Amino acid sequence: MVEYSGIKEIIKPVNLVYKKSEIMTENTLSYCPGCGHGTAHRILAEIIGEEGLQSEAIGVSPVGCSVFMYNYLNIDWQEAAHGRAPAVATAIKRLLPEKFVFTYQGDGDLAAIGTAETIHACNRGENILIIFINNGIYGMTGGQMAPTTLPGMKSSTSPYGRDVRTMGYPLKITDIVATLPGSYYVTRQSVHTAANVKKTKKAIRKAVQYQKLNKGTCLVEIVSNCPSGWKMTPVQANKWMEENMFPYYPLGDLKTPEE
Amino acid sequence: MAKIRGSIVVNVERCKGCEVCMVTCPTGTIAMAKEVNGKGYNYAFPANPELCIGCANCAMVCPDGVITVYKTKI
Numbered sequence: 001m002v003e004y005s006g007i008k009e010i011i012k013p014v015n016l017v018y019k020k021s022e023i024m025t026e027n028t029l030s031y032c033p034g035c036g037h038g039t040a041h042r043i044l045a046e047i048i049g050e051e052g053l054q055s056e057a058i059g060v061s062p063v064g065c066s067v068f069m070y071n072y073l074n075i076d077w078q079e080a081a082h083g084r085a086p087a088v089a090t091a092i093k094r095l096l097p098e099k100f101v102f103t104y105q106g107d108g109d110l111a112a113i114g115t116a117e118t119i120h121a122c123n124r125g126e127n128i129l130i131i132f133i134n135n136g137i138y139g140m141t142g143g144q145m146a147p148t149t150l151p152g153m154k155s156s157t158s159p160y161g162r163d164v165r166t167m168g169y170p171l172k173i174t175d176i177v178a179t180l181p182g183s184y185y186v187t188r189q190s191v192h193t194a195a196n197v198k199k200t201k202k203a204i205r206k207a208v209q210y211q212k213l214n215k216g217t218c219l220v221e222i223v224s225n226c227p228s229g230w231k232m233t234p235v236q237a238n239k240w241m242e243e244n245m246f247p248y249y250p251l252g253d254l255k256t257p258e259e
Numbered sequence: 260m261a262k263i264r265g266s267i268v269v270n271v272e273r274c275k276g277c278e279v280c281m282v283t284c285p286t287g288t289i290a291m292a293k294e295v296n297g298k299g300y301n302y303a304f305p306a307n308p309e310l311c312i313g314c315a316n317c318a319m320v321c322p323d324g325v326i327t328v329y330k331t332k333i
Binding site for chain 2: 005006007008011012015016018021024028033034038039042066086094197198233236
């Protein structure tokens with residue numbers, strides 16, 4: 001392993017502050033440089049490790065950029081058909097009620113082809129955790145317009161910008177889920193800065209703990225970037241996200257359990 | 260007053276050179292190398308190691324988890 005390190009004297013196990021989680025495998029992530037997926041994976045791995053859920057967790061991976069997620073987290077996985085992750089997770093949770101079951105889906109998977117599965121799983125109040133990565137574009141297939149694409153935003157299938165008269169308005173599926181009686185905890189976070197990473201980690205940890213209570217579906221939306229799809233550098237993409245995505249998709253809790 | 264000193268270790272071959280760590284570093288410790296790694300990316304490295312305070316911001320935002328952080332009081 002080729003490494004480049006700072007002051008050598010400080011590098012001792014006793015001084016360790018931060019290290020990649022043991023749950024993450026040694027496989028190199030297939031994502032583009034600067035993609036929020038990697039950060040979201042790492043947060044999830046850290047929480048599974050810290051909560052001691054490695055042998056309890058069953059993930060359902062989607063179709064999309066994160067389709068190979070089963071290669072990166074060393075837990076049990078099931079691959080679902082496009083958009084059907086909440087339906088598959090429902091079945092797993094009902095058959096193995098003592099396990100911690102979660103899905104990890106992108107916006108093309110959760111908000112486009114899987115809208116029905118998502119809404120009905122949340123409406124039934126299935127005891128699953130849904131992690132939703134929203135980058136407003138179909139990243140894997142080459143940056144086509146997704147239901148979550150912002151008005152006026154350019155994509156390969158809306159080269160003049162999304163025209164709301166013909167293409168409709170962006171779908172705030174997290175807000176829809178928050179209105180359903182079956183959902184228990186619904187929140188929207190991001191992972192582009194260290195402060196937001198901490199907040200997201202707190203939110204996912206809360207959601208994991210609520211899962212143990214079997215009170216209903218938890219949904220954590222992570223507003224993320226797609227530097228390749230947006231045709232920007234990762235740093236520009238994060239800035240663009242702050243300026244354009246956050247006004248439309250404001251961060252914060254949308255539904256918290258009544259105390 | 261005790262001074263806090265930190266140090267980072269970058270797994271150079273896995274770095275994709277996205278520069279997110281460089282932007283988030285509050286002290287300007289990290290810079291991008293002029294050389295490239297095996298994949299052809301200009302990797303991140305601690306250019307000013309004496310400035311590092313071990314806050315772990317870089318490691319937290321790194322999508323590929325290539326940074327390990329150490330911290331001590333002197």
